Amino acid sequence: MAIKLRNEYGPVLHMPTLKENFKEKGPQNASDSYGHKQYPANQGQEVEYLVTGTHPYPPGPGVALTADTKIQRMPSESAAQSLAVALPSSQARVDANRSAPAGGEYRHPGPSDRSQPAGMTSAVMEGGNAKNSALMAKKAPTMPKPQWHPPWKLYRVISGHLGWVRCIAVEPGNQWFVTGSADRTIKIWDLASGKLKLSLTGHISTVRGVIVSSRSPYLFSCGEDKQVKCWDLEYNKVIRHYHGHLSAVYGLDLHPTIDVLVTCSRDSTARIWDVRTKASVHTLSGHTNAVATVRCQAAEPQIITGSHDTTIRLWDLVAGKTRVTLTNHKKSVRAVVLHPRHYTFASGSPDNIKQWKFPDGSFIQNLSGHNAIINTLTVNSDGVLVSGADNGTMHLWDWRTGYNFQRVHAAVQPGSLDSESGIFACAFDQSESRLLTAEADKTIKVYREDDTATEETHPVSWKPEIIKRKRF
Numbered sequence: 001m002a003i004k005l006r007n008e009y010g011p012v013l014h015m016p017t018l019k020e021n022f023k024e025k026g027p028q029n030a031s032d033s034y035g036h037k038q039y040p041a042n043q044g045q046e047v048e049y050l051v052t053g054t055h056p057y058p059p060g061p062g063v064a065l066t067a068d069t070k071i072q073r074m075p076s077e078s079a080a081q082s083l084a085v086a087l088p089s090s091q092a093r094v095d096a097n098r099s100a101p102a103g104g105e106y107r108h109p110g111p112s113d114r115s116q117p118a119g120m121t122s123a124v125m126e127g128g129n130a131k132n133s134a135l136m137a138k139k140a141p142t143m144p145k146p147q148w149h150p151p152w153k154l155y156r157v158i159s160g161h162l163g164w165v166r167c168i169a170v171e172p173g174n175q176w177f178v179t180g181s182a183d184r185t186i187k188i189w190d191l192a193s194g195k196l197k198l199s200l201t202g203h204i205s206t207v208r209g210v211i212v213s214s215r216s217p218y219l220f221s222c223g224e225d226k227q228v229k230c231w232d233l234e235y236n237k238v239i240r241h242y243h244g245h246l247s248a249v250y251g252l253d254l255h256p257t258i259d260v261l262v263t264c265s266r267d268s269t270a271r272i273w274d275v276r277t278k279a280s281v282h283t284l285s286g287h288t289n290a291v292a293t294v295r296c297q298a299a300e301p302q303i304i305t306g307s308h309d310t311t312i313r314l315w316d317l318v319a320g321k322t323r324v325t326l327t328n329h330k331k332s333v334r335a336v337v338l339h340p341r342h343y344t345f346a347s348g349s350p351d352n353i354k355q356w357k358f359p360d361g362s363f364i365q366n367l368s369g370h371n372a373i374i375n376t377l378t379v380n381s382d383g384v385l386v387s388g389a390d391n392g393t394m395h396l397w398d399w400r401t402g403y404n405f406q407r408v409h410a411a412v413q414p415g416s417l418d419s420e421s422g423i424f425a426c427a428f429d430q431s432e433s434r435l436l437t438a439e440a441d442k443t444i445k446v447y448r449e450d451d452t453a454t455e456e457t458h459p460v461s462w463k464p465e466i467i468k469r470k471r472f
Contacts, residue, residue: 146403148460149384150453152396152435154410156446158194160187165438166206167425172214174430179438180207186221186231191429194446200231202238209252209263218275220261222249228263230275242273244280253296260317262303264291270305272317282320286313292334295345300359304345306333312347314361324361328354337377337385339399346399348374348387355402367402370395376425380432388437392421403462408447416441 163182170177176197178188186200186207205225212219218239219231228249230240247266254261259275270284270291289309296303301314301323312326312333326347335348343358346367353367353374372389379385383399396406412421422440429436435447450458 144401146398146401146405146460146462147383148455149382149396149398149405150449150451151406151458152408152447153450154408154445154447156194157413158189158444158446159413159442160189160196161185161442161444163206163442164422164424164440165442165444166208167210168427168436168438168444169210169212170427170429170436171212172430177427177429177436178210178212178219179444180210180221180223181442182206184223186210186219189444191434194444198236200236202229203227205248208248208250211252211254213254213275214256215254215259216275220252220254222252222263224248226265228252228261228273240275240278242271242278242280244271244283245269247290250290251293253294255296255298255302255317257298260296262294262296264294264305266290268307268309270294270303270315272303272320282317284313284315284320284322286322286325287311289332292332293336295336295338297338299343304336304338306336306347308332308334310349312336312356312361314359323359326356326361328363332373334373334375335377335387337379339379340381342399346377346379346385348377350374353377353385353387353397355399365402367397367404369404375423378426378428378435380428382432386426386428386435388423388426390422392423392439394423394426394437403460405460410439410445412439412441413443 161179161181161183163184165179165181167180168177170191175191176188177191178186180186180203184201184203184205184207186203187196188198188200189195190197200219203221203223203225204227205223207221207223209222210219217233219233220229221231222228226245226247226249228242228245229238230242231237232239242261242263245263245265245267249263249265252261252263254275260281261273261275262270263273264270268285268287268289268291270287271280272282272284273279274281284303284305287305287307287309289307291305291307293306294303295305300316302317303315305313305315307313310327310329310331310333312329313322314324314326315321316323329347329349329351331350333347333349336345337348338345344355344364345358346353346355348370350371350373353370355364355367356362357364367385367387370387370389370393372391372393374387374389376388377385379399385397385399387395387397389395392409392412394408394410395404396408397404409421412418420441423437424440425438427436428434433448437445437447439445
């Protein structure tokens with residue numbers, strides 16, 4: 001055996017010495033990082049040599065080679081203990097057991113063991129016990145600096161309705177917009193001039209929802225008379241009715257890619273309709289109170305509803321069943337809005353505005369400060385989120401950070417009571433340069449960005465506060 005060892009392992013016996021002294025107490029097997037076995041030539045004697053190998057240790061990610069990491073040392077008890085310094089605490093305990101001087105196999109630390117990023121906990125091995133010491137305290141997350149948005153200012157007030165203006169929608173061509181009112185009429189207005197173009201009558205109670213199709217020349221409306229109507233805008237007549245809801249219909253939305261209409265009602269259900277055949281494809285049951293808002297999108301989940309039972313439900317359109325129920329809100333959810341670019345959405349309630357991530361409704365953050373009954377939310381592709389409330393206040397937020405950069409409370413129309421100050425709906429036009437609000441003083445107000453504002457005249461009053469992301 002001695003002859004075999006001398007023949008096969010003789011080349012390592014002439015290596016430089018005086019680097020490390022240790023005594024071999026018995027046959028110990030050691031393997032280097034390349035899997036080759038190394039055996040001491042003279043067992044039971046004091047051995048003094050260093051194995052440099054043919055290749056240096058590979059460095060950890062972003063860590064330069066040093067005099068210590070370029071060489072491979074034969075494992076002694078002291079060396080095994082010192083090598084465990086860079087390990088996390090749990091890994092150090094495991095490797096301490098492996099590298100104990102009991103004749104077991106020693107495992108060289110890998111690159112991830114040798115180089116730990118700053119801020120990790122180190123474990124110093126003393127007598128087999130790990131003592132943890134934090135190298136760096138973990139910094140609390142801070143809100144990044146918000147994107148600067150110019151403030152919005154009122155530049156036009158449009159009158160004409162004889163009752164509360166409950167809903168508003170801009171047509172895809174950006175030439176006109178449509179409103180529905182408590183005076184039971186639907187009015188179509190020229191967007192550029194603000195002049196009335198057309199009035200449609202047919203509902204026998206408050207009109208609560210309107211939307212214009214981008215796939216056909218149709219306008220859809222719903223109201224507290226339980227009716228859902230399809231208007232042909234070439235003839236300005238109702239061509240279809242969708243019967244099925246048992247109580248007032250509070251909102252509606254069109255699917256962006258298929259001919260499907262979704263409505264929500266005080267009867268605690270949402271219904272999916274085939275636009276052409278008028279058939280009720282699904283009745284979405286599960287809410288325990290009135291469903292106040294519904295939104296559609298092409299990606300899954302394709303339908304989102306918010307209800308007075310305080311929950312939000314994400315629905316499977318094909319199966320007609322709930323995918324996820326979000327129960328974080330403590331009060332009625334009257335508004336839901338989907339971000340036009342990000343795979344996220346927001347919901348509005350008197351307790352908070354909350355942001356969520358699709359597809360599973362993961363909570364992102366709260367937007368706190370609009371302490372009122374929030375009736376409507378809208379967002380543009382620049383990340384300006386607008387919330388309109390029952391008390392007539394409108395808050396504008398930076399979507400990414402949740403920073404509230406403007407608060408608006410426009411005066412009511414002359415002749416109205418101050419108590420008739422409420423925003424029921426709001427929408428950006430297709431160019432996103434104008435913001436329209438439907439209000440309780442029977443007017444439509446039009447806002448646009450202040451062209452004269454700069455970051456110097458309207459600075460962001462922001463400081464890097466620690467984020468308090470409460471889930472509830």
